[in-house]
Amino acid sequence: QKEVEQNSGPLSVPEGAIASLNCTYSDRGSQSFFWYRQYSGKSPELIMFIYSNGDKEDGRFTAQLNKASQYVSLLIRDSQPSDSATYLCAVNMAGNEKLTFGTGTRLTIIP
Amino acid sequence: DAMVIQNPRYQVTQFGKPVTLSCSQTLNHNVMYWYQQKSSQAPKLLFHYYDKDFNNEADTPDNFQSRRPNTSFCFLDIRSPGLGDAAMYLCATSRVGSGASTDTQYFGPGTRLTVL
Numbered sequence: 001q002k003e004v005e006q007n008s009g010p011l012s013v014p015e016g017a018i019a020s021l022n023c024t025y026s027d028r029g030s031q032s033f034f035w036y037r038q039y040s041g042k043s044p045e046l047i048m049f050i051y052s053n054g055d056k057e058d059g060r061f062t063a064q065l066n067k068a069s070q071y072v073s074l075l076i077r078d079s080q081p082s083d084s085a086t087y088l089c090a091v092n093m094a095g096n097e098k099l100t101f102g103t104g105t106r107l108t109i110i111p
Numbered sequence: 112d113a114m115v116i117q118n119p120r121y122q123v124t125q126f127g128k129p130v131t132l133s134c135s136q137t138l139n140h141n142v143m144y145w146y147q148q149k150s151s152q153a154p155k156l157l158f159h160y161y162d163k164d165f166n167n168e169a170d171t172p173d174n175f176q177s178r179r180p181n182t183s184f185c186f187l188d189i190r191s192p193g194l195g196d197a198a199m200y201l202c203a204t205s206r207v208g209s210g211a212s213t214d215t216q217y218f219g220p221g222t223r224l225t226v227l
Binding site: 032034036041042043044045046049088090092097098099101102103104 | 142144151152153154156159161199201205207214215216217218219220221223
């Protein structure tokens with residue numbers, strides 16, 4: 001079983017709709033959770049981090065964490081073509097300075 | 112602006128010819144990481160420095176070495192590049208410990224390595 005799993009996609013969403021990206025993780029000791037956006041040929045760019053159960057909102061982005069279900073998601077409201085990218089979920093354990101990455105979900109926003 | 116800088120952005124080398132990639136940061140972060148990322152794959156951690164302490168991943172080939180002469184700079188040396196080493200090499204930094212609330216990693220722009 002992979003430590004961090006994401007649906008590789010591609011996920012196609014119409015412009016203006018809500019894009020929902022999901023991530024599950026296997027280590028119950030995981031403490032911090034990150035979403036990175038990566039455009040083709042570019043480096044990962046931090047979108048959000050979350051470490052408490054519940055929702056965290058930042059503009060059009062909402063991260064949701066459910067530690068009991070070992071599940072973290074990213075919602076993108078009012079999707080724009082510029083949101084088309086690969087979204088990487090990353091997880092780390094308390095006291096461990098390393099991140100474990102999922103393989104990413106490729107998102108395409110259709111105009 | 113505080114940032115992570117990588118040089119060069121593009122590097123072309125010949126099979127077996129040593130190459131060095133560099134990373135510098137103005138964030139004053141105590142941890143620096145080197146990742147290898149191939150097309151459509153997740154970043155793969157090669158090693159990291161926690162302050163001056165070097166931490167190698169078990170599956171990192173001996174062909175890859177690293178140096179961190181001071182807090183701001185870190186280098187990735189590939190002693191004898193093979194065709195399979197062609198990839199994007201990403202440097203990242205984070206602040207860990209000393210009451211830091213998260214271990215967020217910030218990435219540089221990457222170096223695209225081509226091996227001929």
